[in-house]
Amino acid sequence: MKRRERYSKVLGWFKENVPVAETELKYDSPFGLIVAVILSAQCTDKRVNLVTPDLLKAYP
Numbered sequence: 001m002k003r004r005e006r007y008s009k010v011l012g013w014f015k016e017n018v019p020v021a022e023t024e025l026k027y028d029s030p031f032g033l034i035v036a037v038i039l040s041a042q043c044t045d046k047r048v049n050l051v052t053p054d055l056l057k058a059y060p
Contacts, residue, residue, distance in 0.1 A: 023045075023050060024046075025049065025052075045053065
């Protein structure tokens with residue numbers, strides 16, 4: 001099996017067996033998402049959603 005065929009097979013499996021990933025993080029821009037993801041490693045998504053808007057206003 002060639003590399004391209006293997007990749008197609010793996011990607012096909014994921015499309016059929018893994019639901020669409022969604023995030024609970026709220027963001028308005030790619031930068032906001034990066035900040036939210038970094039913060040979410042340290043606390044809950046709920047807390048990140050409370051803190052991020054004010055943080056991004058203070059440090060755009």
